[in-house]
Amino acid sequence: MAVRPPSSPHTLGNNRTRNIMLQVLAATVPGIVLMTWFFGWGTLINILLAGSFAIAIEAAILRLRQRPVSFYLNDGSALVTAWLLALALPPYSPWWLVLVASGFAMVFGKHLYGGLGQNPFNPAMLGYAVVLVSFPLEMTSWPVWRGIEQLQPALTPTLGLLDGLQRAFTPGSLPADGWASATALDLLKNNTALTIDELRAAQPAFGSMAGRAWEWVALAWLAGGLFLLYKRVYSWHAPVGMLAALAVMSLLFWNGSGSASNGSPLLHLLGGATMLGAFFIVTDPVTCATSPRGRLVFGAGVGILVYVIRVWGNYPDAVAFAVLLMNLCAPTIDYYTTPRTYGHSKARRGLGKVDKP
Amino acid sequence: MTAQPRIWDIPGGIHPPQNKAQSTARGLEQPPLPERLILPLLQHIGNRAEPLVKPGDRVLKGQVIATASGLFSCPVHAPTSGTVSALGPAPYPHASGLAEPAIIIDSDGEDRWIEAQPVADYRSLEPLALLDRIRDAGISGLGGAGFPTAPKLAARPDHRIDTLIINGAECEPYITSDDMTMRHRAPQIVAGIEVLMHILQPAQVLIGIEDNKPEAIAAMRAAAEQHPMQVVVIPTKYPSGGEKQLIQILTGKEVPSGGLPADIGLLCHNIGTALAVHDAVLLGRPMISRITTLTGAALARPTNVKALIGTPIQDLLSFAGLRPEQLYRLVMGGPMMGFTLPDSAAPIIKTSNCLLAATHDELPPPPPALPCIRCGLCAEACPAELLPQQLHWFALGKDHDQLQRHNLFDCIECGACAYVCPSSIPLVQYFRAGKAEIRAIEQQHSRAEQSRLRFEHRQQRLQREAEQRELERQARAEKAARAKAAREAQASRQQTETSPAAAPDLARIQSRKASTLSPEQKQLKVAAATARMALQRAQKQLAANPDNTDLQAQIPKLEQAFAEAQQAFEQATAQEAP
Numbered sequence: 001m002a003v004r005p006p007s008s009p010h011t012l013g014n015n016r017t018r019n020i021m022l023q024v025l026a027a028t029v030p031g032i033v034l035m036t037w038f039f040g041w042g043t044l045i046n047i048l049l050a051g052s053f054a055i056a057i058e059a060a061i062l063r064l065r066q067r068p069v070s071f072y073l074n075d076g077s078a079l080v081t082a083w084l085l086a087l088a089l090p091p092y093s094p095w096w097l098v099l100v101a102s103g104f105a106m107v108f109g110k111h112l113y114g115g116l117g118q119n120p121f122n123p124a125m126l127g128y129a130v131v132l133v134s135f136p137l138e139m140t141s142w143p144v145w146r147g148i149e150q151l152q153p154a155l156t157p158t159l160g161l162l163d164g165l166q167r168a169f170t171p172g173s174l175p176a177d178g179w180a181s182a183t184a185l186d187l188l189k190n191n192t193a194l195t196i197d198e199l200r201a202a203q204p205a206f207g208s209m210a211g212r213a214w215e216w217v218a219l220a221w222l223a224g225g226l227f228l229l230y231k232r233v234y235s236w237h238a239p240v241g242m243l244a245a246l247a248v249m250s251l252l253f254w255n256g257s258g259s260a261s262n263g264s265p266l267l268h269l270l271g272g273a274t275m276l277g278a279f280f281i282v283t284d285p286v287t288c289a290t291s292p293r294g295r296l297v298f299g300a301g302v303g304i305l306v307y308v309i310r311v312w313g314n315y316p317d318a319v320a321f322a323v324l325l326m327n328l329c330a331p332t333i334d335y336y337t338t339p340r341t342y343g344h345s346k347a348r349r350g351l352g353k354v355d356k357p
Numbered sequence: 358m359t360a361q362p363r364i365w366d367i368p369g370g371i372h373p374p375q376n377k378a379q380s381t382a383r384g385l386e387q388p389p390l391p392e393r394l395i396l397p398l399l400q401h402i403g404n405r406a407e408p409l410v411k412p413g414d415r416v417l418k419g420q421v422i423a424t425a426s427g428l429f430s431c432p433v434h435a436p437t438s439g440t441v442s443a444l445g446p447a448p449y450p451h452a453s454g455l456a457e458p459a460i461i462i463d464s465d466g467e468d469r470w471i472e473a474q475p476v477a478d479y480r481s482l483e484p485l486a487l488l489d490r491i492r493d494a495g496i497s498g499l500g501g502a503g504f505p506t507a508p509k510l511a512a513r514p515d516h517r518i519d520t521l522i523i524n525g526a527e528c529e530p531y532i533t534s535d536d537m538t539m540r541h542r543a544p545q546i547v548a549g550i551e552v553l554m555h556i557l558q559p560a561q562v563l564i565g566i567e568d569n570k571p572e573a574i575a576a577m578r579a580a581a582e583q584h585p586m587q588v589v590v591i592p593t594k595y596p597s598g599g600e601k602q603l604i605q606i607l608t609g610k611e612v613p614s615g616g617l618p619a620d621i622g623l624l625c626h627n628i629g630t631a632l633a634v635h636d637a638v639l640l641g642r643p644m645i646s647r648i649t650t651l652t653g654a655a656l657a658r659p660t661n662v663k664a665l666i667g668t669p670i671q672d673l674l675s676f677a678g679l680r681p682e683q684l685y686r687l688v689m690g691g692p693m694m695g696f697t698l699p700d701s702a703a704p705i706i707k708t709s710n711c712l713l714a715a716t717h718d719e720l721p722p723p724p725p726a727l728p729c730i731r732c733g734l735c736a737e738a739c740p741a742e743l744l745p746q747q748l749h750w751f752a753l754g755k756d757h758d759q760l761q762r763h764n765l766f767d768c769i770e771c772g773a774c775a776y777v778c779p780s781s782i783p784l785v786q787y788f789r790a791g792k793a794e795i796r797a798i799e800q801q802h803s804r805a806e807q808s809r810l811r812f813e814h815r816q817q818r819l820q821r822e823a824e825q826r827e828l829e830r831q832a833r834a835e836k837a838a839r840a841k842a843a844r845e846a847q848a849s850r851q852q853t854e855t856s857p858a859a860a861p862d863l864a865r866i867q868s869r870k871a872s873t874l875s876p877e878q879k880q881l882k883v884a885a886a887t888a889r890m891a892l893q894r895a896q897k898q899l900a901a902n903p904d905n906t907d908l909q910a911q912i913p914k915l916e917q918a919f920a921e922a923q924q925a926f927e928q929a930t931a932q933e934a935p
Contacts, residue, residue, distance in 0.1 A: 291744055342767060
């Protein structure tokens with residue numbers, strides 16, 4: 001904590017890190033509302049669990065590291081990490097899964113590197129990737145949506161609050177069958193025989209654009225992202241880079257409507273975690289490239305990797321892995337995308353390593 | 358009136374609250390004549406002026422009291438008539454609060470002018486003669502940096518100045534001195550610009566004014582109407598009034614990194630400088646006053662004043678109704694690039710465009726800095742298109758190579774990055790410190806390089822000398838060997854001649870006996886020899902170090918000592934002899 005001596009500038013804008021964090025949280029509200037509408041209390045339980053775990057862990061580590069606890073907790077960054085992680089996990093994840101994911105995110109993803117601003121990897125995606133490779137069963141148990149026709153928020157036993165809490169805290173006590181199902185991306189990946197139209201007809205998981213219910217959640221993330229763009233919380237470069245690259249990739253390798261379709265651009269843009277990733281994950285400033293041009297490159301890299309892993313890789317969705325891989329490249333991207341400074345005829349790019357005698 | 362010419366946008370920039378209305382409501386006021394004026398010898402970039410007066414001298418208003426020392430310097434003139442009361446360190450407006458040499462004048466209240474010598478028709482004068490006028494009037498840039506105007510006008514004699522830019526942008530919040538200068542002195546400014554045009558012969562003259570100053574724009578347009586110059590209205594955005602930025606806005610050109618505007622055929626002068634040139638050439642009046650903004654919520658009546666250079670800040674603040682209990686921070690200049698004054702005893706100088714007496718609510722202490730989250734808002738705000746977040750990172754790690762690679766020295770320290778930083782990191786301060794460190798290291802390197810060269814030269818010299826000595830020694834040894842051989846040959850010859858005569862042996866032994874000296878004589882001989890050796894040694898040393906005064910003083914003494922010892926020895930042998 002540096003105390004600022006009275007040197008210029010003597011005045012400061014009113015933007016604060018905390019405001020940025022809170023605006024990000026506010027932008028997730030439409031998506032959370034829709035997820036709760038479609039899947040019940042699961043998302044909110046996730047958020048509550050992940051948020052309290054993350055804050056408790058952050059406080060404990062700050063204490064261990066002998067940093068002022070309330071001062072750093074107050075910046076809201078731990079809450080944002082946990083919040084985004086909770087949105088990425090399947091609703092009604094078991095409590096221990098949330099604990100492992102948020103614990104890994106906070107300890108290994110953030111504080112072992114030195115805390116806020118020092119981490120090379122997106123902590124939420126790191127936590128997510130760890131539980132994804134460790135607990136595939138829990139991580140693929142996506143609850144089925146409630147039908148649009150069921151307009152009243154019903155506290156029925158299958159999707160009610162108590163039931164949800166039971167699923168989160170004593171996951172073994174309830175049958176796994178019946179309430180979870182494969183996602184559209186999953187079905188598309190494993191489909192070998194049916195044409196897309198047949199697949200759509202056979203599988204209710206497909207909506208009119210991408211995954212049923214999920215397509216609307218994706219649009220809600222998009223709305224939240226546009227709000228953040230409007231508020232200038234981040235620039236357009238990383239999201240546009242990612243979405244454009246994904247669109248281009250899915251257009252190039254779109255194999256028509258046969259069984260080896262690879263999915264339409266619309267399916268890729270509105271399916272899976274694309275929108276959440278584009279507007280809430282690749283926009284993490286700490287682990288992204290830093291110059292506008294660099295962010296464009298970073299986003300494009302994520303978009304390409306997402307498509308590659310989705311279509312030719314082993315996982316139905318890939319945002320976490322794509323982001324982590326691009327996090328690795330971010331420092332190098334920075335060195336090669338510096339803007340041209342005033343008064344210079346061209347930008348000075350490259351690592352600038354000089355062999356010293 | 359021609360149409361508004363094309364303007365360009367600058368990257369980045371910010372829109373802080375302008376806070377300009379407070380100080381423009383009262384027009385241009387004249388504060389009372391101060392009793393005592395402090396005139397620092399350094400009011401510009403360059404060398405200190407050299408005082409021409411001594412305590413007790415009576416001076417008239419406009420009289421030269423200190424003369425320029427070298428090309429990059431400015432003379433100082435008495436702002437009013439009175440008596441020089443002191444000459445020495447005095448309070449100085451600088452963030453350090455350190456004193457600077459100054460001439461202090463006690464005003465006699467008469468404000469009597471020295472006889473002014475205006476130029477009747479400056480167009481008949483050569484540009485060089487006009488430059489001398491401007492130099493003698495002590496004009497340095499009024500915009501802020503305080504670069505002496507005459508050398509700036511003559512900076513690149515080999516480059517043709519194609520465009521003269523007059524800076525009336527005044528982009529920094531709170532400051533309105535240029536605004537008020539333009540509102541109240543537009544015809545004089547235009548006349549001053551014409552003088553500059555006569556010197557530079559530019560193809561076009563552009564007067565850049567931000568669109569938040571409609572009165573100034575109207576006044577300048579009216580004054581410039583019949584003249585070959587254009588008032589260009591530019592959008593309000595900080596820091597569009599920076600020299601490099603204004604050039605970019607008005608011409609779309611960029612000043613090369615490390616170069617001067619003159620390198621691309623441009624020259625930029627402040628509105629206030631043009632007015633000072635008018636006063637100097639057309640009225641024959643040196644630069645002894647300037648228009649300064651007095652503002653801030655700690656003042657009951659913020660205003661603009663035409664203040665004499667050297668007026669103590671506290672006098673001006675009390676003129677503007679300072680409420681001392683509300684004063685939290687006193688800033689000279691604006692809130693973005695000004696500096697905090699440790700106390701108000703210091704005077705205003707030629708570069709003082711604004712005094713901001715701020716309350717706690719107005720310029721609150723910044724919250725403690727948080728870690729950088731690389732949000733990039735600083736890079737978006739930077740008008741030089743630097744990456745402040747990266748520079749901050751490298752500055753923290755003291756990675757000077759990368760700091761220079763990321764063009765730290767193109768930072769103009771406008772403070773836009775620190776202003777928008779959500780983590781309230783004092784970025785500009787890191788950059789200043791980084792620049793200072795790099796400069797210090799470069800200086801150290803050049804010094805180390807010099808001493809290395811010196812050392813190598815000394816080693817070479819020593820080696821040369823050793824070789825020379827060795828050659829001489831060999832030559833001597835050869836000579837000695839030859840001499841010995843010759844002696845031996847002669848001795849053997851003599852031996853053959855004298856060997857038969859054995860008889861004189863006794864006489865020889867006796868004569869040898871007679872030549873032996875008594876113990877006292879021996880002592881005296883040794884003393885004389887020692888004195889001679891000491892003298893020879895000293896003479897040798899003196900030959901090697903002709904500047905050594907100690908040695909020079911020793912020589913006569915040694916000579917005398919030797920003479921005495923020799924004399925004593927000779928006397929002793931003489932007594933013995935008979």
